[in-house]
Amino acid sequence: MKIQExxxxxxxSIATVSRTINNSSVVDPKTAKRVWKVVEELGYYxxxxxxxxxxxxxxxxGLIVSDITNPFFPELIKGFExxxxxxxxxxxxxxxxxxxxxxxVCVRRMLERKxxxxxxxxxxxxxxxxxxxxxRNVPMVFLDVRPAGEGISHVExxxxxxxxxxxxxxxxxxxxxxxxxxxxLGLKSARIRRTAFLRALNRYGIDEDKRLVGxxxxxxxxxxxxxxxxxxxxxxxxxxxxxxxxxxxGTMRAVRRAGLSVPQDISVVGFDDIRxxxxxxxxxxxxxxxxxxxxxxxxxxxxxxxxxQAKTRSGGKLETHLVIRESTCPARAPAVSER
Amino acid sequence: MKIQExxxxxxxSIATVSRTINNSSVVDPKTAKRVWKVVEELGYYxxxxxxxxxxxxxxxxGLIVSDITNPFFPELIKGFExxxxxxxxxxxxxxxxxxxxxxxVCVRRMLERKxxxxxxxxxxxxxxxxxxxxxRNVPMVFLDVRPAGEGISHVExxxxxxxxxxxxxxxxxxxxxxxxxxxxLGLKSARIRRTAFLRALNRYGIDEDKRLVGxxxxxxxxxxxxxxxxxxxxxxxxxxxxxxxxxxxGTMRAVRRAGLSVPQDISVVGFDDIRxxxxxxxxxxxxxxxxxxxxxxxxxxxxxxxxxQAKTRSGGKLETHLVIRESTCPARAPAVSER
DNA sequence: CTGTTAGCGCCTTCAA
DNA sequence: TTGAAGGCGCTAACAG
Numbered sequence: 001m002k003i004q005e006x007x008x009x010x011x012x013s014i015a016t017v018s019r020t021i022n023n024s025s026v027v028d029p030k031t032a033k034r035v036w037k038v039v040e041e042l043g044y045y046x047x048x049x050x051x052x053x054x055x056x057x058x059x060x061x062g063l064i065v066s067d068i069t070n071p072f073f074p075e076l077i078k079g080f081e082x083x084x085x086x087x088x089x090x091x092x093x094x095x096x097x098x099x100x101x102x103x104x105v106c107v108r109r110m111l112e113r114k115x116x117x118x119x120x121x122x123x124x125x126x127x128x129x130x131x132x133x134x135x136r137n138v139p140m141v142f143l144d145v146r147p148a149g150e151g152i153s154h155v156e157x158x159x160x161x162x163x164x165x166x167x168x169x170x171x172x173x174x175x176x177x178x179x180x181x182x183x184x185l186g187l188k189s190a191r192i193r194r195t196a197f198l199r200a201l202n203r204y205g206i207d208e209d210k211r212l213v214g215x216x217x218x219x220x221x222x223x224x225x226x227x228x229x230x231x232x233x234x235x236x237x238x239x240x241x242x243x244x245x246x247x248x249x250g251t252m253r254a255v256r257r258a259g260l261s262v263p264q265d266i267s268v269v270g271f272d273d274i275r276x277x278x279x280x281x282x283x284x285x286x287x288x289x290x291x292x293x294x295x296x297x298x299x300x301x302x303x304x305x306x307x308x309q310a311k312t313r314s315g316g317k318l319e320t321h322l323v324i325r326e327s328t329c330p331a332r333a334p335a336v337s338e339r
Numbered sequence: 340m341k342i343q344e345x346x347x348x349x350x351x352s353i354a355t356v357s358r359t360i361n362n363s364s365v366v367d368p369k370t371a372k373r374v375w376k377v378v379e380e381l382g383y384y385x386x387x388x389x390x391x392x393x394x395x396x397x398x399x400x401g402l403i404v405s406d407i408t409n410p411f412f413p414e415l416i417k418g419f420e421x422x423x424x425x426x427x428x429x430x431x432x433x434x435x436x437x438x439x440x441x442x443x444v445c446v447r448r449m450l451e452r453k454x455x456x457x458x459x460x461x462x463x464x465x466x467x468x469x470x471x472x473x474x475r476n477v478p479m480v481f482l483d484v485r486p487a488g489e490g491i492s493h494v495e496x497x498x499x500x501x502x503x504x505x506x507x508x509x510x511x512x513x514x515x516x517x518x519x520x521x522x523x524l525g526l527k528s529a530r531i532r533r534t535a536f537l538r539a540l541n542r543y544g545i546d547e548d549k550r551l552v553g554x555x556x557x558x559x560x561x562x563x564x565x566x567x568x569x570x571x572x573x574x575x576x577x578x579x580x581x582x583x584x585x586x587x588x589g590t591m592r593a594v595r596r597a598g599l600s601v602p603q604d605i606s607v608v609g610f611d612d613i614r615x616x617x618x619x620x621x622x623x624x625x626x627x628x629x630x631x632x633x634x635x636x637x638x639x640x641x642x643x644x645x646x647x648q649a650k651t652r653s654g655g656k657l658e659t660h661l662v663i664r665e666s667t668c669p670a671r672a673p674a675v676s677e678r
Numbered sequence: 679c680t681g682t683t684a685g686c687g688c689c690t691t692c693a694a
Numbered sequence: 695t696t697g698a699a700g701g702c703g704c705t706a707a708c709a710g
Contacts, residue, residue, distance in 0.1 A: 002687060013697045018689055028695060043471075048451045049397065050687035052388040053702045068417050069614065074407045078434060090448065093432060095417060109429065112387045132382075220618045249618050256620070275408065279559045279588050281595070281620035341703060352681045357705060367679055389703035392686045 001044050010038040021046060052114065060090045061302060062110040062118035064103075064125075068095040070218070070246065071274040072291070076121060079295030087303065089116075096122055103129055111136060117302040121294075123187040139305030141298045141315050144189040151308075153301040155294060155315040159196040162287030162320030163241070166269045167200040169285075169322055170239045174331040175267065179212035179237035181226045181247050190218075193243045193271070211235045216247045223250025231258045238266060238331040245270035245277050245286055252280065252327065267328035283325035294318055340383050349377040360385060391453065399429045400641060401449040401457035403442075403464075407434040409557070409585065410613040411630070415460060418634030426642065428455075435461055442468055450475060456641040460633075462526040478644030480637045480654050483528040490647075492640040494633060494654040498535040501626030501659030502580070505608045506539040508624075508661055509578045513670040514606065518551035518576035520565045520586050529557075532582045532610070550574045555586045562589025570597045577605060577670040584609040584616050584625055591619065591666065606667035622664035633657055 007014040012031060019027050020035040027035075038044070052058045063080055065073045077093055084091045092113060094106040103122075107129045110118055117139040120130075130147060133140055139151040146154045170178055180197045183190030194213070201208060214230045216222035223242055230237070231254065240255075242248035248270030252262045262268050262282060270277055270286035277284040301315025346353040351370060358366050359374040366374075377383070391397045402419055404412045416432055423430045431452060433445040442461075446468045449457055456478040459469075469486060472479060478490040485493045509517055519536045522529030533552070540547060553569045555561035562581055569576070570593060579594075581587035587609030591601045601607050601621060609616055609625035616623040640654025 004687085014688080015690080015697060015699095016695085019696090022689080026695060031695080045447070045451055047392075047453065047687050049388050049391040049453060050702090051689075053386075053392055053687080053704090054689050056702075058388065068413045071410060071413075071615075074410075074413050078407050081434075085444065085448070090431070090452065092429070095420070105424065108384065109424070112384055113429065114386065114388060220615075249615075252620075253618060276410075276559075276588075276615060279592060281591075343703085353704080354682075354706085355680060358680085361705080365679060370679080386703050389686090390705075392688090392703080393705045395686075 001042060003044075003046070006035065006038050006042060006044050009042070010035045058090075058114040058116060059088060060092055060113055060115045061299075062113075062115040063091050063093045064106060064110075064118060064120045064122055065093070065095050066098055066122040068093070071276060072244065072272050073121070075275070075291040076295050079292040080119065080299055083296055083299045087299075098122075098124075100126055107132055111138075117141075117306045119298045119302055121298065123183075123189045139302055141301045141305075143294070143298070144192060146313075151305045153305060153313045153315045155297045155301060156317045157289060157294075158317055158319050159193050160199065162271070162289070162322060163193070163196040164200045164203070165322035166241055166285075166287055167197070167204060169324065169328065170241075170267065170269070171204055171206075173239075173267065173328060175239040176206060176331070177209070177212065177235075177237045177239070178206065179214065179230060179240040181214040181216045181223055181230075181240060181242045181251060183216060183218045183243045183247070184222075185215055190243060197241060209235065212237050216243065216250070218244050218247060220246045220250040220253070223247030224254045225250070227251040227254035228257070231255070236266070239269070239328065240266060241269045241271075243271055245272045245274045245284060247271075248277075248284055248286065248327075249280055252284075263327050263329040265332065267331070269322075269328060273323055277323075278325065280327070282327050285325045285328040286323055287320050288323045289318065289320050340381060342383075342385070345374065345377050345381060345383050348381070349374045397429075397453040397455055398427060399431055399452055399454045400638075401452075401454040402430050402432045403445060403449075403457060403459045403461055404432070404434050405437055405461040407432070410615060411583065411611050412460070414614070414630040415634050418631040419458065419638060422635055422638045426638075437461075437463075439465055446471055449477075456480075456645045458637045458641055460637065462522075462528045478641055480640045480644075482633070482637070483531060485652075490644045492644060492652045492654045494636045494640060495656045496628060496633075497656055497658050498532050499538065501610070501628070501661060502532070502535040503539045503542070504661035505580055505624075505626055506536070506543060508663065508667065509580075509606065509608070509670075510543055510545075512578075512606065512667060514578040515545060515670070516548070516551065516574075516576045516578070517545065518553065518569060518579040520553040520555045520562055520569075520579060520581045520590060522555060522557045522582045522586070523561075524554055529582060536580060548574065551576050555582065555589070557583050557586060559585045559589040559592070562586030563593045564589070566590040566593035567596070570594070575605070578608070578667065579605060580608045580610075582610055584611045584613045584623060586610075587616075587623055587625065587666075588619055591623075602666050602668040604671070606670070608661075608667060612662055616662075617664065619666070621666050624664045624667040625662055626659050627662045628657065628659050 003014045007017045020032045096103045119141045121143045142154040182194040211233045214226035216226040255266050270284045273286045273288035297316040342353045346356045359371045435442045458480045460482045481493040521533040550572045553565035555565040594605050609623045612625045612627035616625050636655040
């Protein structure tokens with residue numbers, strides 16, 4: 001089923017058919033109607049490969065995430081897909097698994113398919129890969145990080161906002177010994193979150209206790225291990241803030257394994273508000289990072305660069321807010337042994 | 340960066356470059372080496388749009404899932420992506436959200452991008468959409484369902500196997516009042532699972548009690564509601580088998596809300612073994628449906644049809660096995676009121 | 679073994 | 695307002 005066939009049946013040239021389906025205003029309405037009729041009858045639709053080839057535009061956007069298996073991403077992907085499709089773009093999703101080789105393959109694929117832009121929602125990305133894309137003038141959006149360059153923008157997440165709310169919430173419940181379990185500190189985004197936490201503590205006049213800052217890796221196991229280590233160290237916290245919800249789930253598990261309970265002995269706060277956060281036991285108090293908005297901001301920023309009319313490199317700032325559920329409660333009066 | 344440029348620099352014709360990068364064995368090794376050198380230097384890679392156009396093969400496979408947000412799917416997608424990429428295929432993922440309109444858009448997109456085959460891992464699919472694909476001779480693989488037609492195959496999941504194991508496990512723990520919460524019965528796949536359960540009960544000589552068969556919708560909320568209704572009905576079960584893990588999580592929540600505990604009062608068994616199953620409270624005993632194997636079977640079945648050398652319509656049968664964790668324990672001696 | 683050439687399906691000048 | 699014709703970048707005969 002090609003354009004030729006439509007042209008033949010409608011008694012016009014292929015040029016006219018092309019103009020018609022592209023809504024060119026020069027076609028005679030009558031002719032157009034006739035062409036559309038044939039198009040419908042035949043169930044014709046243009047071959048996007050051919051279109052891309054001639055126009056040089058693939059109408060494909062790349063979306064790179066670190067791990068599609070982390071519940072944070074599917075919602076982001078869905079949001080991105082929705083807005084992309086809505087705007088006539090296809091998306092090419094790829095997860096890197098935090099693996100350099102995979103990332104390289106991933107970039108290569110995007111290049112081969114001639115993506116018009118790439119949203120890089122992964123925590124870290126090899127510089128030379130970014131350069132490969134930049135070199136071919138492929139617009140990019142990043143999350144958190146802010147690489148320089150023409151056509152490169154970034155969406156900023158206001159971690160401080162949500163973290164402050166979380167800390168205030170805990171303080172108001174009487175907590176003073178508040179711990180933090182970060183993501184892998186090799187990642188800049190993890191450091192940003194940790195910094196936000198430390199600043200918040202400082203802001204409310206709480207002294208930092210090194211024993212109360214652990215390092216996870218954004219997985220349940222990571223949280224479990226980090227918290228287990230922290231509990232072994234002594235100087236127990238009465239509340240823990242985790243840098244994402246998976247970490248928080250691991251943290252709760254560790255607390256329970258130690259024979260303590262959440263939230264009576266230790267309150268736990270997560271970050272992200274993945275859908276399942278509502279269904280953990282107890283339901284998780286967490287800081288919500290709205291994936292849909294993130295997806296929309298990222299898409300918007302990308303498109304502005306694709307159209308080449310970006311005025312700014314900032315793709316916008318995303319607010320985060322605390323969602324209170326049942327994994328937090330008033331702090332116990334400190335036991336004698338703790339000080 | 341086009342093939343011309345490479346040809347010019349290597350001092351050969353574009354045909355030779357084409358042959359070289361396609362590993363045609365007729366090229367003189369010396370020439371080939373020279374060409375490859377230029378290719379590397381220039382960082383040249385072929386334009387896949389152009390390739391597709393001339394070859395008529397897009398090397399893209401479609402993957403349709405019902406809801407990327409359901410933790411079952413990301414792992415399936417990842418597995419599918421891995422094996423596809425490994426075989427030189429790109430994948431186009433799309434979630435239907437159980438919505439007819441979205442499904443239609445989805446099929447349209449696949450058709451436009453000229454996918455060479457589609458894996459339909461969603462529970463149900465409008466017949467006329469399937470026909471659209473079938474009509475263009477696009478090979479398909481389905482999950483569970485078994486539509487007829489040339490180039491259409493399906494992967495069968497042996498639900499009975501896992502369900503039997505689960506029922507045996509519960510029986511051996513002394514349970515006799517075993518409930519089941521199904522998926523939406525409008526879906527054939529949900530009915531298949533329910534039938535497997537009922538058969539298992541029957542096989543072990545347990546009478547069916549209508550009050551003990553509820554209907555959920557494969558979401559946490561669905562499980563929560565179904566179980567809440569069941570608890571209100573009286574004739575309490577001592578164990579519940581849920582048709583997927585999300586339903587099981589909802590079920591556990593309902594049990595707790597009713598002031599009972601899992602597993603002491605009611606044992607709960609899930610289905611799928613999503614990654615988070617290990618981290619629920621208590622860790623979920625569940626029937627594992629291996630997503631990687633499913634992905635591989637689906638891919639294999641699809642490719643066989645793409646290559647046009649399928650000997651059979653069956654894409655293989657997938658075994659399921661019980662994974663015992665902590666949401667099941669021996670049944671209580673029945674309370675007086677229960678009989 | 680290598681080069682020439684004819685398209686793949688479509689969009690886009692350039693004429694009419 | 696329409697049609698004819700020239701590519702887009704690449705592969706696949708067909709000649710040399």
